[in-house]
Amino acid sequence: DTLEQMRIKYLGRKGEINRLFKELAKLSIEEKRIFGNELNKLKRILSERIEKIRAEMGSGPRPRYEPLLPGRTTHIGHQHPLSRVFKEITTFFEHHGFALKTGPEIEYDWYNFEALNIPKHHPARDMFSSLYIRKDLMLRSHTSPIQIRVMEKQRPPIKIICPGRCYRYDPFDASHSPVFHQVEALYVDKGVSFGELKWLLKEFVRYIFGPKTRYELRPSYFPFTEPSGELAISCPVCGGDGCTVCGNSGWLEMLGCGMVHPQVLKNVKISPQKYTGYALGMGVERVAMIKYVIDDIRILYNNDLRFLEQF
Known part of the structure; x- marks a missing residue:
């Protein structure tokens, strides 16, 4: 010194x-x-x-720093957009009385397909591109098996959400990922109607995308629901006027839904004459891409700080 x-x-x-x-x-x-x-x-x-x-x-050595100098600026972390959207989705459903349930990622064929009214050799299995470990064991291709496990052990009323990681044999490109995340919701009780599902979807769209976002329900097909529908929302970029993001249609498909198929209720020993229910499911990545106008799903996994620091 x-x-x-x-x-x-x-x-x-x-x-x-x-x-x-x-x-x-x-x-x-x-x-x-x-x-x-x-x-x-x-x-x-x-x-x-x-x-x-x-x-x-003082008898000791002097410190190697000057206490009066300004400190170094620390790097502040940012919450990942998938984590933000995941939290928003689960928070919405928890506020509406849904309990959060989880299940194994390695699943039996019974829970992943057969109990959901998708028997062996059913053509609907093709769209899941499942990854099998052995003949009757696989990596789950959706979180619907959690619904079956809960309905086997619990009698109605049942009101749950099932978030988790899913796996499919898909290429890793701009719109697909072999590993992705889903959140599904299920409500089974006496007198549950499609009107309740429609109201819930309206509130969900307003909560996630804002009160000015328009939505529409379109007829669709899923083996585990009847009737079935798909929810589409107005494009957040053009507001529904049509642009390259929405393919000039003005709409973006977001999730599938419908009334629980009577056969699914029978498979878990719940009487479809006494109880009805609705179910819906969405990809968390899909919701995040629509909400933040992301055109390539791979950006969500690249860990690029230039992208992550925007959130």
């Missing part, structure tokens, strides 16, 4: 005081006595002053 540098400069072996002592050889005996005493006095005064200052500063 500065104090040590000063000690070396004046009191060190090659310091100024020792240099002056060497110069005494050129003086007379009387001058040596006078100047020698003065140099010793100077050396003693400097030593005492340095030791006093050192004692006032």
